[in-house]
Amino acid sequence: MSRLTWFLIPLILFLLLTVFLYNGLFSDPSARESSLIENEFPAFSLPDLADEAITHTNDIFDGQMTFVNVWGVWCVTCAIELPYLTELSQKGYRFVGLYYDQDLDPDFGSKTINRVRAEVIETTRRFGNPFAFNIFDVYRDTSLDLGVTGAPETFLVDPAGVIRLHHLGDINERVWTGKFLPVIEAIQREYPVLSQLSTEHQLTGLKQ
Amino acid sequence: MIAELGNVTLVIALVLSILLAIYPLWGAQTNNPTLMSLARPLAIGLFVFTLIAYIALTHSFIVDDFSLSYVAQNSNSKLPIYYKITAVWGGHEGSFLLWVLIFAIWTVAVALFSNGIPEKMLARVLSVLGMVSISFYLFMLITSNPFDSMLPFFPVDGRDLNPLLQDFGMIIHPPMLYMGYVGFSVAFAFAIAALIGGQLDSTWARWSRPWTIAAWAFLTLGLALGSWWAYYELGWGGWWFWDPVENAAFMPWLAGTALMHSLAVTEKRKVFKSWTVLLAIAAFSLSLLGTFLVRSGVLVSVHSFASDPARGLFILGLLVVVIGGSLLLYALRASQLKSVGRYDLFSREMMLMGNNVLLCAATVVVLLGTLFPLVHKEIGLGSISIGAPFFNQMFTLLVVPFVFFLGVGPLTRWKKQKPSALKHQLLLAFFLAFSAGVVVIFSYDEYSQLALLGITMSFWILVATVLEVRQRVASPLKDETTYQTLKKLTPSHWGMVFGHVGFAVCLIGITLVSNYEKEMDVRVKIGQTLQMADYDIKFIGVESIKGPNYTADRGIFDIYKHGILINHLEPEKRFYTVQQMPMTEAGIHTTLTRDLFIAMGEPLKGGDWAIQLYYKPFVVWIWGGAFIMSIGAAFSISDKRYRIKKIAQFTRRTKSKTTSAANLEPSVAKESTL
Incomplete structure (x- = not known):
């Protein structure tokens, strides 16, 4: 190789790097391609967090648009989004909590279920309670099926039980209007009954 | 208006x-x-x-x-x-x-x-x-x-x-970092100007040296302050997280350290010429790359600003023009350079080359670790993350030979060094350092190989530095006292001494805190006393307070050592009302040999609190070391030979065509003994 070629190596390496940086610009680092979108919500049968006698299955999605919010009291960001979610739930959107606790493992954990319940009540009292009910993901199987990597994460499930949107991180006004509303509108177009429902809810919500 | x-x-x-x-x-x-x-x-x-x-x-x-x-x-x-x-x-x-x-x-x-x-x-x-x-x-x-x-x-x-x-740390750490980042632009400009003018002799190295050292000092202080800020403000008890943005600031520092040493070789020995130019370009380019990483949103980090592809695209264009342009100019000009200096396999040149190679390897490790997740995703292999274990392991491997060179380098002569002449000093240094390591390790309860290694390395640097100063003092001219000889050492020599001692101090802090820190994640009742190391920490209670733009729960703790009250700490859990954001304000008691760190977690039932307690031995030495290194840099800059008059003389000498290597030899020889 000639001398010049050697001295061109830094330039070539740099240009190679810029190609990756260029591509990196157009992919959101916190967004990962979720393989679940447009698939049915994985089958589950789990107890209610507040009352283990009640068992929830995929039937909960029937005929309603549902936001499944994966959360826990140990999660700081969840506490931040709770007030906003509560606002949304008052407007008629249906939130269901998928609760999982880091320290509560029926086999190995150090916490009791009663303590978890008390903490949940305490947290929702402080920051607001958007949830119609909480599903308790005892062994975290459902969270694993959903590919949950942390909390909070939110899944938008349509009335047919199909996941339409998977959001990582907290929901705030920007995320809501930018990411959720377009999908919500699309679902409402597909199921016209819903839009009526939610406007009614919104009206009652306003009256309250 | x-x-x-x-x-x-x-x-x-x-x-x-x-x-x-x-x-x-x-x-x-x-x-x-x-x-x-x-x-x-x-x-x-x-x-x-x-x-x-x-x-x-x-x-x-x-x-x-x-x-x-x-x-x-x-x-x-x-x-x-x-x-x-x-x-x-x-x-x-x-x-x-x-x-x-x-x-x-x-x-x-x-x-x-x-x-x-x-x-x-x-x-x-x-x-x-x-x-x-x-x-x-x-x-x-x-x-x-x-x-x-x-x-x-x-x-x-x-x-x-x-x-x-x-927070106070926030008030000063970004300006300091920017002073460092941006300061490398001066060395960059000198290098490019030399490339444009085609005068790639050692003069540009001499002119840009004080500027590079100044920028490096600011960057060192900025990194230390940033690390200190993260330590007490984020409430995680750590002092370095290998966060992409920390890495973005650390890369120019590594390249800048290499540049500083390489400039010394180029100035004094007229070798490594094209290499030094490349380092000058690299140091500033890495600063720009850091800007890109932080401001374009390609990476996730606590530091990221709101991401906007338009901004990212603009900075990327800027990178291509500035870095690409200078690297092209470099390829065209530097390829015509011929190195004239000669040096043996065992010489200070080789030691400094070792320093450069290892620092560049470290830079590459950080660069790869930071960008690999991005590349990995772009080539379709999915998301991965590279965390602290990777970096820690790589740096443990790199620092050992680096420290070896650091100890030997200042003792060796330029051009050629007889190994036998140094044998005794090096053996002595190793023996003393190893004994010091053993003594320090046995003063702690547990044995740890890494701690022994770290302490031995730190004392190796310290002992070698002392030996080096002694070597200078040991051959005084007639009728001179040791003090007089010491006084004759130039400020830039003291700069080197302080720089190396600062690094050793930093290394001691890193070693001890990484190996002997204690951590407790506990639930405490009011009135309960916790034990950690030699200390009893009593939880007195919690009071609610109202700040100008936040409300807070303030925990009150008394700290006793062997039954005697030594301190009172008040960590806070704040809630900033406008941004609806909770914040931890840790309570820290610092002494030269340890920090006690308390952070409030969550309130629990019955007035209990979850708290985090840390005992961190010698953690302030990390930042103290960085401070000592900056003092060293200040010494170096104050050296008279960078001052105007001297430079003017030097320039006249360069201008007059008599500037042959032989003509400069006296001054080179004089400096090389320093």
Whole structure:
């Protein structure tokens, strides 16, 4: 190789790097391609967090648009989004909590279920309670099926039980209007009954 | 009104930077002294107008001018005045204005304090700085203007400064880091000017050395302050997280350290010439790359500003032009260089080459670790993350040979060193260092190989440094006392001593805190006493307090050692009302040998609290070491041979055609004994 070629190596390496940086610009680092979108919500049968006698299955999605919010009291960001979610739930959107606790493992954990319940009540009292009910993901199987990597994460499930949107991180006004509303509108177009429902809810919500 | 003034002055500054980029360089190429002499006034003008813009923005913050979108997003009428002033760099736009202002400060400093440098060289250097600033001003005016107005509709009150940034550490660490980042532009400009002029001898190395050391000192302090801020403000108890943005600041530091040492070789021995130029380009390029990583949103980090592809694209374009252009120029010019110096396998040149190779390897490790997740995803292999274990392991491997060279390097002679002459000193140093390591390790309860290694390495540096000073003092001229000989050591020699001692101090802190820290995550009742190391920590209670823009639960703890009250700590859990954000304000008791760290977690049932307790031995030594290194840098810069008169003499000598290697040999020989 000639001398010049050697001295061109830094330039070539740099240009190679810029190609990756260029591509990196157009992919959101916190967004990962979720393989679940447009698939049915994985089958589950789990107890209610507040009352283990009640068992929830995929039937909960029937005929309603549902936001499944994966959360826990140990999660700081969840506490931040709770007030906003509560606002949304008052407007008629249906939130269901998928609760999982880091320290509560029926086999190995150090916490009791009663303590978890008390903490949940305490947290929702402080920051607001958007949830119609909480599903308790005892062994975290459902969270694993959903590919949950942390909390909070939110899944938008349509009335047919199909996941339409998977959001990582907290929901705030920007995320809501930018990411959720377009999908919500699309679902409402597909199921016209819903839009009526939610406007009614919104009206009652306003009256309250 | 004031805000519009700021906007106009920014545009004027842009125009001035364009003029600065063109005329002096043109003058230098065509030998036109009038055009060359424009460089200084243009640089001063650039600085003055940028300063006015900066003051205008500060003014808008102080008077709560929420018609500016940037002020509305980063301030609030309830924010204390000192945070209003520092909130100027609390977000992307304002911090970039600070960056540009600091760039202008360095430019004007070069213009004013370079009397000894030939007019032609200075004109080229300032022109290069002008070219770089054009892109900065364009970037600011086009994609991120802090003076963007929200008129006619503007909010009544602002969204408040991010609570994380409402802190003393935040007030000073970004300006320090920027001083360092941007400071490498001077070395870069000298290197490019030398490439343009085709004069790649050792003179440019001598001229850019003090500037490089100054920038390096600021970067060192900035990194230390940033690490200290993360330590007490984030409440995680760690002092370095290998966060992408920390890495972005650490890479220029590593490259800058290599550059500083390589410049010494180039200046004194006229070897490594093209390599030093490449390092000068690399140090500044890595600063720019850091800017790109932080401001484009390609990586996730606590530091990231709001991501916007348009901004990222602009900076990427800037990178391609600035870095790509300089690397092309480098390839064309440096390939024609021929090295003349000769040196043996065992010589100070080789030791410094070892230093350079290892520092570059470290830079590459950090670069790969930071960018690999991005590349991995782009080539379709999915998301991965590279965490602290990777970096820690790589750095443990790299630091061992690095420290070996660090100890031996200063003891060896330039050109050629007889190994036998050093054998005794090195054996002594190793023996002393190893014994010190053993003694320190046995004063702790547990044995740890890594701790033994770390302490041995630190003392190896310390002992070798002492031996080196002794070596200088041991051969005094007649009728001189040791004190007189010590006094004759140059400031830059003391700079090296302090730099190396600072590194050893830092290494001691890192070793002990990584191996012997204690951590407790517990639930405490009021009145309960916890035990950690020799300390009893009693939880007295919690009180609710109200700050200017937050509410807080303040925990009250008394700390006893062997039954005697030694301190009282009050960590807080704050809730900032405007941004609806909880924050941990840790309670820390610092002494020279350990920190006690308490952070409030969550309130639990029955008035209990979850708290985190840390016992961190020698953690302040990490930042103390960085501080000592910066003092060393200050010593080096104060060395007389960088002062104007000396440089002028040196320049005359270079100018007169008698500058042969032989002619310079006396001064080289004298310095090489230092």
